Amino acid sequence: MTHIEDPALIESPDRPVVPMNDLSRAISRDRVALSGALANVLDSGHVVMGPNHDAFQQELGAYLNLDHVLGVASGTDALELAIKAVMPKGRNVVVTAANAGGYTSTAALRAGFVVRYADVDSDSLCLSATSVQSSLTADVGVLVVTHLYGNLTDITTLVEMCHASGIRVVEDCAQAIGARRNGRVAGSFGDIAATSFYPTKNLGAIGDGGAVLTNNQKHADTVKQLRQYGWSSKYQAELPGGMNSRLDELQAAFLRSRIPQLDGLNGRRRAIIARYTEASAGGPLQVMPAVGEHHVGHLAVARSSRRTELRAALVRQGVQTDIHFPYPDYKQPGFRPVSQSLPVTELASSEIFSLPCFPELTEGEVDRVCNAIGTLI
């Protein structure tokens, strides 16, 4: 995660900084379990595709109630593999949002497909049936829906609409692992899903990692082959587009030890955002709500047309902030975009910013952020 380089944020004993994140706290909380996991891997002698990898796939599958969880090396790899596995023959366009950090663009371009951007809904900042409708032409094979900020967006209509046109739906659950709507988890609505275990994610590793999720046996078999060189069996490269993307034993063992905590930690994130929502009532900040089990509070996102000024005021009070995400994908040369302008995406990218939100924030720190929000006029 990035940090604001601002001299006003230099910590002093009388004014400690409330950070955007501090991974050392979760590591120290989980130290005994993580050390046990490390010892278990060292003792086993297996380093990739061993017993911890298999057990993790099973345990996360059981937690999510999904048939197939396939460990891979990162969330971006998971997106690439998922898109490749479901792209219908004869189509080559991926439609997605331009406000979700560019991970889908990276993955789809690496897979050799064309990316087209649709605007997002002005409340959820996620794709909706209305916002994508005009983009779903006959060459579109895949729609990637990101459950942004932890919000399992209601994609039932989107999925119906796509399936009626032979378009497959990939859910990006990297920010929404554990989110549920009417008993169904994020990742179970589309054809396939991708997630990330980047250390700051709600279920984070101590390094990189990711997974592809699906209930579809055929898609799972394709991903299994593609994540290991396209092999059907050892050294037999059957499928084109294979890569080496494996979740190593250490990360799998660390992640196994953290699954049981996930629901509790997601609840803590929601509680922090609820405090910020309360503190911002009547003031110049609108904090996006994170209420109910469909939202796992990955980020506490606020909006204001006076973003620069308000962020500076928060920084002066020792509160770090960040922007997720500042540049629409179609404005980034690295994604070889065609020129376009999406009004909801653009307005949001000029107004949004994130407040500190991770489960290990102390109550004192949450109070400090709330007090700082309360001084904004």
Ligand SMILES: Cc1ncc(COP(=O)(O)O)c(C=O)c1O
């Ligand atoms: C929404 C979203 N998708 C995909 C990714 C990519 O995951 P990774 O960093 O593991 O490649 C991330 C985070 O980094 C993300 O926030």
